Amino acid sequence: MPLVKGGKIVGDRFAHVADGAELPEGCLLVSAARFLENPEALLKRGKVGVIWPNSRDVDDLVPYLDRLAAVALVFPTFRDGRAYSQARLLRERYGYRGELRATGQVLRDQFVFMLRAGFDAFDVKKQADAEAFAQTVQRYSVFYQPTGDGKLTALHRRMQLRHSESAGL
Amino acid sequence: MTSPLEQKKIKITGPSIVTANRTWDGAVIYRTAQQGWSAELDDAAIVRSSDDARALLAESTADDVGAVGPYIAPVLVSESGKVEPGNLREQIRRSGVTIGLPAQTLGLPVQV
Amino acid sequence: MYAYDEIDRTLVNERVAEFRDQVKRRLSGELTEDEFKMLRLQNGVYLQLHAYMFRVAIPYGTLSSQQLRRLAHVARRYDRGYGHFTTRQNIQFNWIKLAELPDALADLAEVGIHAMQTSGNNTRNVTSDQWAGVAPGEIEDPRIWAEILRQYTTLHPEFSFLPRKFKFAITASAHDRSAIKIHDIGLRLHKNAQSETGFEVLVGGGLGRTPFIGKTIKPFVHGRDLLSYVEAIMRVYNQYGRRDNIYKARIKILVHELGVEKFAAEVEEEWQQMRDGALKLDDDVVEDIRARFFYPKYQKLPHMPDELKQASADPAFERWRKNSVATHKVQGYSIVTISLKPVGGPPGDATADQMDALADLADKYSFGEIRVGHEQNLALPHVAKHDLPDLWKALDKLGLATPNVNLVSDIIACPGLDYCSLANARSIPIAQELTRRFANHDTAELIGRLHINISGCINACGHHHVGHIGILGVEKNGEEVYQITIGGRADEKAELGTLIGPSVKYDEVADVIEDIVEAYLALRATPEELFVDTVKRLGVEPFRERVYATR
Numbered sequence: 001m002p003l004v005k006g007g008k009i010v011g012d013r014f015a016h017v018a019d020g021a022e023l024p025e026g027c028l029l030v031s032a033a034r035f036l037e038n039p040e041a042l043l044k045r046g047k048v049g050v051i052w053p054n055s056r057d058v059d060d061l062v063p064y065l066d067r068l069a070a071v072a073l074v075f076p077t078f079r080d081g082r083a084y085s086q087a088r089l090l091r092e093r094y095g096y097r098g099e100l101r102a103t104g105q106v107l108r109d110q111f112v113f114m115l116r117a118g119f120d121a122f123d124v125k126k127q128a129d130a131e132a133f134a135q136t137v138q139r140y141s142v143f144y145q146p147t148g149d150g151k152l153t154a155l156h157r158r159m160q161l162r163h164s165e166s167a168g169l
Numbered sequence: 170m171t172s173p174l175e176q177k178k179i180k181i182t183g184p185s186i187v188t189a190n191r192t193w194d195g196a197v198i199y200r201t202a203q204q205g206w207s208a209e210l211d212d213a214a215i216v217r218s219s220d221d222a223r224a225l226l227a228e229s230t231a232d233d234v235g236a237v238g239p240y241i242a243p244v245l246v247s248e249s250g251k252v253e254p255g256n257l258r259e260q261i262r263r264s265g266v267t268i269g270l271p272a273q274t275l276g277l278p279v280q281v
Numbered sequence: 282m283y284a285y286d287e288i289d290r291t292l293v294n295e296r297v298a299e300f301r302d303q304v305k306r307r308l309s310g311e312l313t314e315d316e317f318k319m320l321r322l323q324n325g326v327y328l329q330l331h332a333y334m335f336r337v338a339i340p341y342g343t344l345s346s347q348q349l350r351r352l353a354h355v356a357r358r359y360d361r362g363y364g365h366f367t368t369r370q371n372i373q374f375n376w377i378k379l380a381e382l383p384d385a386l387a388d389l390a391e392v393g394i395h396a397m398q399t400s401g402n403n404t405r406n407v408t409s410d411q412w413a414g415v416a417p418g419e420i421e422d423p424r425i426w427a428e429i430l431r432q433y434t435t436l437h438p439e440f441s442f443l444p445r446k447f448k449f450a451i452t453a454s455a456h457d458r459s460a461i462k463i464h465d466i467g468l469r470l471h472k473n474a475q476s477e478t479g480f481e482v483l484v485g486g487g488l489g490r491t492p493f494i495g496k497t498i499k500p501f502v503h504g505r506d507l508l509s510y511v512e513a514i515m516r517v518y519n520q521y522g523r524r525d526n527i528y529k530a531r532i533k534i535l536v537h538e539l540g541v542e543k544f545a546a547e548v549e550e551e552w553q554q555m556r557d558g559a560l561k562l563d564d565d566v567v568e569d570i571r572a573r574f575f576y577p578k579y580q581k582l583p584h585m586p587d588e589l590k591q592a593s594a595d596p597a598f599e600r601w602r603k604n605s606v607a608t609h610k611v612q613g614y615s616i617v618t619i620s621l622k623p624v625g626g627p628p629g630d631a632t633a634d635q636m637d638a639l640a641d642l643a644d645k646y647s648f649g650e651i652r653v654g655h656e657q658n659l660a661l662p663h664v665a666k667h668d669l670p671d672l673w674k675a676l677d678k679l680g681l682a683t684p685n686v687n688l689v690s691d692i693i694a695c696p697g698l699d700y701c702s703l704a705n706a707r708s709i710p711i712a713q714e715l716t717r718r719f720a721n722h723d724t725a726e727l728i729g730r731l732h733i734n735i736s737g738c739i740n741a742c743g744h745h746h747v748g749h750i751g752i753l754g755v756e757k758n759g760e761e762v763y764q765i766t767i768g769g770r771a772d773e774k775a776e777l778g779t780l781i782g783p784s785v786k787y788d789e790v791a792d793v794i795e796d797i798v799e800a801y802l803a804l805r806a807t808p809e810e811l812f813v814d815t816v817k818r819l820g821v822e823p824f825r826e827r828v829y830a831t832r
Contacts, residue, residue, distance in 0.1 A: 057520075079319055079402065081442025085519045088439055093554065109303060109320055116438035128311070139299050142292040144432040146559035147439070154288045154432060155566050162569065193308055194378035195332035234310040238328055238702075256759055258698060262330045266699040268627055268709045 002130035004122040005099075007137070009130050014049055014070060029072055032056065035064075043067045049099065054082040058089055065096045070121070075104035084117045091118035092148040111136050116147045181222045183255070184246050186213040187229045188262070189239035197262045198236060200229045206236055210252055210263060215244065282345055282575040282650055283428050285393035292435070293390045296397055300324050301383035308380065323403060323441070325371075325396030326382060329700050335360075335377040336399040337389065341409040341427040341451075342370035342653040346640035349651055351392045353636035359385045363632045366621060368693060368744055369448070370408045370653045371399055375700055403441045404434035404515075407449040410458040411654035414576065415662045417610040421478060423453040423470050425571045426507065429562070433508050440515050444522035445530035447515070448487075451480075455773070460655060462486045462495045462775035463747060465532045466514060471501075478504040484514060484544070485536030486775075488741035493533040494775050498545035504567065506552075509560040513552035517544070577648040577663050582613025585666075592670035600722060601673055604684035606664075613666055617647075619659040619676065620683040620691065624720045627709045628694045629657030631681075638679050646672050656693055656732075658686060688725040689733060689798065690716040693744060697737030697754065698761070704737035706754025706761035706787070711735055714791045719798075728798055731812045734769075747771035749813040750797060751778045752790065761787045767797065767824060768816035779821045782829045793828055800827040 003012045014027040019034050027047040035042060035050045042048045049070025052061060061071065071090060073083035083102065090096040101121040102114050108129035114122065115137055124130040143151050152160070187200035191208075198206040199213035207213070216222045222241050229239040243255030254260040261267060285293075300320075307317040325336040337352065344352075352372055356364050359381050360374040367373055377385065386396060398405060407427045414422040430449055434440070440447075452459040453470040461467030467483035479501045486495025502510045518532045521539075536544045592598045607616040619639065622628050631639070639659070643651050646668045647661035654660060664672060676682040685691045692715060695701065697708030712735055719725050734748030738755075745751035751766040762784040769778030785793050798812075804823055805815045816824070 078316070079442050080524060081402075081440070082520055082524075084439040084442070085516050107316060109299075110442075113436075113438035113441055140292070140295045140436070142288055142295065144292070144435050145437050154292070155569070157288060158286070158569055159566060190328055190332070192314075193380040195328065195376075197331055233314045234308075237314050257761070258330070261699060265331065266709075267707065268699055268713060269625075 001123050001125060002127055004124050004130050004133045005120065007134045009133075016051075027069060029070065032061075036060065039064055049101075051103070052086065054080060054086065058086050058094070061090075062094050065090070065094055065098070068096075068098050070099035070101055071096065072101040072103045072123075073119075075102060075106060075110075078105045078107050078110055084113065087114075087117040087119055088147060108132055108136050112140055116143070116149050116151070118148050179223050179226065179241060180219050181216070181241060181243070184215050184217055184244050185222050185241050185255075186210075186215055186244050186252075187222075187225050187239050188213070188242050188259070189229065189236040192233075192235050192237050195237075200225060200239065204228065204232070206232075210244075210254065213244070213252065215246065215252070216241075282343055283340070283424070283570075284573045284575060286573070289432075290390070290393065293393065293395045293397075296324075296395065296436075297383060297386045297390050300386060304379060304383055319401055319442075321379075322401035323398055324382075324386070325399035326377075326379065327400060328702060329375065329696075330698075330702050331700075332376045333379055333382075334700065335374045335382065335385065335396065336367070337372050337374070337394060337396045338399050338406050339370050339372060339394075339653050340431050341407060341413065341424045342411045342655075343413075343424060344651045344653065345392075346643040346649040346651065348392045348394055349636050349640040349643065351389060351394060353633040353640070355385050355388060356633040356636065358388075362634075363630050364636070365627075365696065366629045366631065366653050366657050366659065368655045368657065368695070368742060369406050370411070370655055371406055372653070373696075375696070397435055400446075401441075402443045402445050402447075404437070404443075404447045404449065407431050407434070407451065408459055408464075408655060409451050410454060411652040411660050412458060412607070412616055412662065413453065413652075414574075415609050415611075415614075415616055416454050417608055418454060419610070420453045420470055420472060422571075422574065423451045423459075423468075425567065425574060426468070426470065426480075426504070427451050428570055428574075429508070429567070430511070433511070433560075437515075440519055443515075443519055444524045445527065445532075447518070447532065457771075457773040457775075458654070460744070460747070460771040460775070462773070463488055463492075463744070463771060464495060466511065467495045468507075473501055473503075480504070480507060482510065482514075485533040485541075487531050487533045488744060488746045489531070490528050490739050491534065491537075492741070492746045492777050493537065494777070495533075496536065496541045498541065498548060505562045505564075506556055508562060509556045509558060510548075510552055512560055513548045513555065516551055517547045521547075577650075579611045579614060579663070580665070582665055582667070584612050586613070588667040588670055592673075595670075597677075598670060598673055600726075601677075601682055601684040602669060604688070604726075605682070605686050606669060609663070615664050615666055615669065617661045617664045617669070617672065618654070618686045619661065619681050620686050621658050621681070622685055622691050622716060623680050623683050624690070624716045625713050626680075626716070628692050628712050628716075631659075635679050635681060638675075639681065642672060642675055656687075656691065658691070684722060685716075685725055687730045687732070688719075689728050689731040690719045690725055692716065692733045692735060693748070694735040695737050695742035697735070697743075701737060701742075703740055704754070705739075705756040706737050706763065708735040708737040708743060708752075708754055711752060711754075711763070711787075711790050715794060718791050718795055727808075728802065729808070729811055731798070732771075733794070744771060745769075746777045747775060748778060749811075749816075750794060752794075755784065757784070763787070763790050765790075765793060765797075767821060768813060770813055781821055782825050785832075789832075796828045797824055800824050803827075 051072040103123040202214035327334040450459040450464040451468040463486040469481040483495035652660040692712040694712040698704040735752040736743035736745040747769040766778030
């Protein structure tokens, strides 16, 4: 499953570690259950990310956000949109700055929504979709609602235009 | 007729077919015995056991480029082998709405 | 009439381009139906019995004549020459081809019409009062806020994959013509003691398998807080709404299972954390939206023009005027309801020719504006009283002047088994037969206001639960049978109807309805007592006795 980051396919520096398995060197992605068993030990080790289920509040993860290298959220099917709320809360309410990865059934037609919600890494299901990422995210230039992506909303763009008109610009 | 969208366990009670809608235009189509689709009910493959019905449906569902939403529907087969839709829903799908289209009922000039 | 600007148009065009690409990938097989279905639903494309159905959005039920003409064009060019106006102020076309949909959407985009989110598990058309902006006594035009909500909910990245569909309605009049109490979020616009605009927020109304009347979770949300408060509700729903069972996935179930107080508390907790964020609405943002709404330059006209006095000698005109013409907030003007319920016709349908002709009449008599009501009728909101006689003659020729608005033959019906793949039974032929039984206008006037609602399955798109008489089609042993309820209402006194007795066969429904009406005429305290009030006063029993005495 190709990983897309920064708009293109990249190698995945994170190893996904199963619950009972030994921890190898390098960046790791572990399950929420494993992480919460001994978060301090894992965080001390550094370069650790957590796979957080979409059925659980992100509140429990908040104390560790500033030391996590990655948080992976889950779309069990593309129609289950709970991870969008989780992503926005992590970015906008809790100020999370690390890698925020979309996993599960990650398809082309949700890339724009995911980016707007704060995801910056995508575990894309289909090769063709991963290759089309950069082109796909240019589909829209108008956004009606504010999210953490900082894009100017239509309402505010209009206000800007109005002000520049009245300022004679 | 209970919407086939609510069908859970597949169990047929008489001769049945698989029907769907054609992807590009939504027209009613029937699964044939040659792993294809036809707009004619006469071409439909008829199954008579629940196992055969399941198999036919599975094969139809896998062929989803040309067809949308396949499901199992009952048919009536006369002595002479003539196949007719087995319930009101399938009759409506084959012959169209049972009501006049608006222009007709108002006695106004009919659109194409 | 909201004027789309370059920004709005760009978004619609970008959406059309995206859907064109998605259709291409579906037809080539690159997208499976499982991957495509939700995408097409989010562009209003259903699969029905014989064909695709295309549901086009008419935001808060307001159309320009140019837009209505374009709908007529779509009906002709891509469909079979007619369209159906729905109980959510949208329009549906029943014979559309998927391969032609991107072109139809492009044609509609040229006049600022789209089909975004008219289906799918996202937020749907924000509906409102079809008399918004012209009703006497209205506090302020609710469509300003409906447009603010429309923009906010369109392609919202967080809320495009909800547990289930989500519907908003907003009213600004004492008499609720928007049925806010049967919506996921219902908004009642009013002013607080400081004369500031705000909303009573109701949540969890809805019909279908488990009907509920909406409950107030906050009596006053200030206008500036509307979007942040709505976002709090949606976030709670997105995270905690059930996803294991589609019949338990609406917000009404969440509200019911948590209890109203707990639900309101969850929303409040979420809202307190974001109320001062980016969603706070500045006054000048609201004013900017308000400024884009066009209002006619009304003339100073007399209350009773000569043309009207003279025309009143014509009993046919008078009958229509008393039935279909309502008081406008500006003297000398009227609101004209256009009945789409002709005798023997499918309720809510209009032909392409009728649409074009109506667009011309709107230009001539209504400042180019048409409205769509959730009762599946249309309206011309700004007709000068002196134009009423000429307008009526023109409407009559078009078959659009049946004087049955709000009467027994003004039936609301879903498409039913003739069209819809979810249906268990037909609804349109039942409606048609009822219009024939009650075709006599004197009889209909004698009966008075009586809303009959017909649904062809439990999904209740015909809103049968809140009909004065509700008819629900079900299937029993391969036959169509109908359950009948009485005493429901959809307005500010919303309540669900009560079952009158055992279900009735297809051929008997019209007879039973006639018996119910006869019972009402015999039982009513005065001719002014409405059917629904007689039921309230006496209960179901006296009706049940009479109807089932010989059955």
